[in-house]
Amino acid sequence: MSKPHLELSAVGIEFATPTGSFRALDNVNLKINQGEFISLIGHSGCGKSTVLNIVAGLYQASEGGALLDGREVNEPGPERAVVFQNHSLLPWLTAYENVELAVNQVFTRTMSKPEKREWIEHNLALVHMSHAIHKRPSELSGGMKQRVGIARALSMQPQVLLMDEPFGALDALTRAHLQDSLMEIQAQLGNTVIMITHDVDEAVLLSDRIVMMTNGPAATVGEVLTIELERPRNRLALADDPIYNRYRSEVLRFLYEKQRKVADIGDAKLDRIEPEGKRAVA
Numbered sequence: 001m002s003k004p005h006l007e008l009s010a011v012g013i014e015f016a017t018p019t020g021s022f023r024a025l026d027n028v029n030l031k032i033n034q035g036e037f038i039s040l041i042g043h044s045g046c047g048k049s050t051v052l053n054i055v056a057g058l059y060q061a062s063e064g065g066a067l068l069d070g071r072e073v074n075e076p077g078p079e080r081a082v083v084f085q086n087h088s089l090l091p092w093l094t095a096y097e098n099v100e101l102a103v104n105q106v107f108t109r110t111m112s113k114p115e116k117r118e119w120i121e122h123n124l125a126l127v128h129m130s131h132a133i134h135k136r137p138s139e140l141s142g143g144m145k146q147r148v149g150i151a152r153a154l155s156m157q158p159q160v161l162l163m164d165e166p167f168g169a170l171d172a173l174t175r176a177h178l179q180d181s182l183m184e185i186q187a188q189l190g191n192t193v194i195m196i197t198h199d200v201d202e203a204v205l206l207s208d209r210i211v212m213m214t215n216g217p218a219a220t221v222g223e224v225l226t227i228e229l230e231r232p233r234n235r236l237a238l239a240d241d242p243i244y245n246r247y248r249s250e251v252l253r254f255l256y257e258k259q260r261k262v263a264d265i266g267d268a269k270l271d272r273i274e275p276e277g278k279r280a281v282a
C-alpha cells in the first residue's frame with residue numbers, strides 16, 4: 001500500500017492550565033491521501049482546532065505527531081496554509097497587497113515581478129475577486145474578505161489547505177457560494193483540504209471523508225464516514241438524494257446520540273438541532 005500523504009499518528013496533547021494539566025487529545029490517528037477533502041466535526045471544545053493547529057505546526061503534540069510526505073511537522077510552513085474563520089487580513093493593505101505579502105514570502109526568488117503580478121491576479125480571479133483587487137478589507141463584505149483570505153492561502157500553492165470554520169461567520173447564501181467556489185477550486189488544483197465545520201450539510205456536501213471526533217477531554221477520532229457521492233456535486237440535486245440524506249443522518253446520529261452528554265443539554269448549539277431537511281449544526 002502507498003504511504004499516506006498526511007498522517008497523524010498516536011497524537012496526544014496536554015495543555016498546562018492554572019488548575020493543572022489538561023489532556024485535550026488522546027491517541028488521534030488519521031491517514032489522509034493527496035487531494036482528499038476531509039471535514040472534522042464534533043461538539044464545541046472537543047479538540048478540532050487543536051488537531052488543525054498540530055498539522056499547521058502551531059502546536060506541538062505531547063505524544064505522537066503529524067507527518068507530511070514522511071517528514072515530521074514541527075513548525076508552520078507555506079506548504080500548509082491556514083484559513084481562519086475571521087479572514088485575518090491586514091487592514092491597511094488592499095486585497096491585492098494582502099495576497100502579494102504571501103506570494104513574496106514563498107516566491108521571492110523564483111518569480112519575476114510580472115510573474116508575481118499575474119499569479120496574484122490569477123488567485124484573486126479563482127475566488128471571483130477580480131473586480132475588487134484594490135479595495136481594503138474595510139471596503140469589503142465578510143464573504144469578500146473570506147474570499148481574499150482563501151486566495152492568499154491558495155497563492156502559496158500549499159499542498160495542504162487547513163480551514164478552521166472558514167464560512168462560519170457568513171450568511172447562508174454567501175456560505176453556499178463560497179462552498180461551491182471551494183469545490184471548484186479543489187477540483188481544479190487537487191489540494192488536500194482539512195476543514196473544521198459545525199455544519200453537517202457543509203461536511204457532507206464538500207467532503208470525501210468526515211472525521212467525527214468524540215467529546216473531550218482526551219478527545220479522539222470516533223468514527224470516519226466516507227462520502228461516496230459523485231463529483232461535481234450539486235447542492236440542489238443532492239437535497240432530495242436519499243444517499244446524501246443517509247450520510248447526513250449518520251453524522252447527526254453520531255453527534256446527537258453517541259456523543260450527547262448530560263452537560264451538553266444546555267448547550268446553545270444543541271438547541272439549534274432542526275428536523276430532517278433543515279440545516280443542522282453541531
Ligand SMILES: Nc1ncnc2c1ncn2[C@@H]1O[C@H](COP(=O)(O)OP(=O)(O)OP(=O)(O)O)[C@@H](O)[C@H]1O
Pocket residue numbers: 015016017022024042043044045046047048049050051216
Ligand atoms: N492553548 C491552550 N491552553 C489550554 N487549553 C487549551 C488550549 N487550546 C485549547 N485548549 C482546550 O482544549 C480543548 C479543545 O479546544 P479546541 O479549540 O481544539 O476545540 P474545538 O473543537 O476546536 O472547539 P470549537 O468547536 O468550539 O471551536 C478545549 O477544552 C480547550 O479549552
